[in-house]
Amino acid sequence: MSAPLLGCIADDFTGATDLASQLVSAGMRVVQTIGVPDGPLDTPCDAVVVSLKSRTVAPAQAVRQSLEALDWLRGRGAGRFFFKYCSTFDSTPEGNIGPVTDALLDALGQDFTLAVPSLPANRRTVYNGYLFAGDVLLNESGMQDHPLTPMRDAFLPRVLAPQTRHKVGLVSHLALAGGAAGVRARIAELRCEGVGIAVCDTLDHDDLVAIAEGSSDLSLVTGGSGLGLTIPATFPGFLPRGDAARLDPIGGRALVVAGSCSRATLAQVEHARAHMPAMAVDVDALFSDAQGHSDALVAFAADRDGDRPVLIHASMPPERLRAVQERYGVAQSGERVEHALATVARRLVEAGGVRRILVAGGETSGAVVSALGVTNLRIGPTIDPGVPWTQSVGTAEPLALALKSGNFGGPDIMTRAFERLA
Numbered sequence: 328m329s330a331p332l333l334g335c336i337a338d339d340f341t342g343a344t345d346l347a348s349q350l351v352s353a354g355m356r357v358v359q360t361i362g363v364p365d366g367p368l369d370t371p372c373d374a375v376v377v378s379l380k381s382r383t384v385a386p387a388q389a390v391r392q393s394l395e396a397l398d399w400l401r402g403r404g405a406g407r408f409f410f411k412y413c414s415t416f417d418s419t420p421e422g423n424i425g426p427v428t429d430a431l432l433d434a435l436g437q438d439f440t441l442a443v444p445s446l447p448a449n450r451r452t453v454y455n456g457y458l459f460a461g462d463v464l465l466n467e468s469g470m471q472d473h474p475l476t477p478m479r480d481a482f483l484p485r486v487l488a489p490q491t492r493h494k495v496g497l498v499s500h501l502a503l504a505g506g507a508a509g510v511r512a513r514i515a516e517l518r519c520e521g522v523g524i525a526v527c528d529t530l531d532h533d534d535l536v537a538i539a540e541g542s543s544d545l546s547l548v549t550g551g552s553g554l555g556l557t558i559p560a561t562f563p564g565f566l567p568r569g570d571a572a573r574l575d576p577i578g579g580r581a582l583v584v585a586g587s588c589s590r591a592t593l594a595q596v597e598h599a600r601a602h603m604p605a606m607a608v609d610v611d612a613l614f615s616d617a618q619g620h621s622d623a624l625v626a627f628a629a630d631r632d633g634d635r636p637v638l639i640h641a642s643m644p645p646e647r648l649r650a651v652q653e654r655y656g657v658a659q660s661g662e663r664v665e666h667a668l669a670t671v672a673r674r675l676v677e678a679g680g681v682r683r684i685l686v687a688g689g690e691t692s693g694a695v696v697s698a699l700g701v702t703n704l705r706i707g708p709t710i711d712p713g714v715p716w717t718q719s720v721g722t723a724e725p726l727a728l729a730l731k732s733g734n735f736g737g738p739d740i741m742t743r744a745f746e747r748l749a
């Protein structure tokens with residue numbers, strides 16, 4: 328089997344489907360694996376995206392998982408690599424963007440890479456090193472209240488510097504004005520200055536074209552999924568394929584599971600509550616009687632007729648979330664909620680006839696997909712930018728899964744997604 332051109336390592340599952348979907352849009356055949364596979368790759372493809380759940384684990388663990396993924400991808404013959412993290416640069420003060428980038432560079436014997444989080448299609452742009460989400464700076468976008476990775480500084484070189492042992496620099500919009508040649512020249516300059524990781528400004532798609540072309544001789548690039556649209560064309564001789572996004576039709580009951588507390592998901596949950604039966608997770612009940620509360624959630628969702636989706640959500644606004652986290656701890660409450668949502672989804676698939684699931688939230692998606700025993704995902708049509716329908720491989724029956732990044736999607740995505748599938 329021919330080797331994939333591009334090997335990708337994604338630090339969460341929604342991020343992985345986001346990247347996979349951009350690569351598919353650019354005409355690549357993509358396989359998305361859940362974790363690092365045990366064996367060889369049995370499907371021909373142009374790119375492989377290994378989905379990890381490494382965004383918020385301890386840095387040493389994230390590094391270990393990422394190096395295992397790199398080894399496996401190299402073993403499959405991939406020659407260029409992409410470390411995918413969030414377009415809002417989600418990280419803790421210790422990592423894991425810096426430590427994983429350092430480790431991948433070392434393993435590849437390289438001393439330089441780019442950090443390109445931008446995703447202009449979803450209005451994530453970078454200007455003079457400052458990351459914007461929509462019209463506002465990252466730290467005013469709601470991300471300052473993220474349950475696990477609150478982002479309180481929009482100046483990315485300053486966020487990255489304490490996480491890496493490399494000197495951090497900037498490829499600014501001034502260099503991008505010179506197109507791919509401008510990027511190449513700036514990279515050469517930064518290398519002479521001893522910079523190891525350069526954050527890239529990006530305002531629009533043309534900038535992503537210039538960055539992809541100007542960095543095509545780097546073994547490793549890092550960033551958000553935006554570059555996924557422009558990297559494929561930089562492989563000499565690559566011919567985009569037209570049939571990359573076809574999936575089998577999947578019937579069965581529909582479920583929405585929301586564990587994201589982002590502004591976008593909160594608005595989507597509010598919209599969905601007006602259009603489908605919905606039950607909120609009670610975190611206190613999860614701590615006093617996890618099994619009993621899980622039974623109640625399953626019973627609520629199972630006791631519905633017809634094709635209309637049912638919503639189970641833990642999502643809550645920042646002030647209520649803070650109170651929960653003060654009571655039970657950030658990590659402990661997050662894990663408890665993820666485990667509960669994943670258990671409910673698994674039980675409803677095993678015994679409730681659920682075959683179509685939209686999950687909101689990256690960590691939540693990781694927990695759900697792992698509980699369902701998915702090994703690979705085939706990437707299908709896009710619902711909203713960065714959110715494709717996918718089809719599971721490895722489950723007893725194929726499932727239709729949409730793994731939605733917390734911040735992605737229009738207000739009605741939780742209803743519209745299922746219409747798109749029909």
Ligand SMILES: Nc1ncnc2c1ncn2[C@@H]1O[C@H](COP(=O)(O)OP(=O)(O)O)[C@@H](O)[C@H]1O
Binds near residue numbers: 588589641651691731
């Ligand atoms: N009510 C809640 N109380 C405590 N933690 C919660 C609650 N709702 C969600 N969480 C946790 O918040 C985290 C949200 O992260 P994630 O699923 O990655 O969403 P996003 O995509 O917005 O980052 C998860 O760990 C989830 O379990």
Ligand SMILES: O=C(O)[C@@H](O)C(=O)COP(=O)(O)O
Binds near residue numbers: 339341413
């Ligand atoms: O880059 C992005 O914004 C997404 O692909 C992503 O990584 C989403 O992460 P979550 O917001 O945790 O779902």
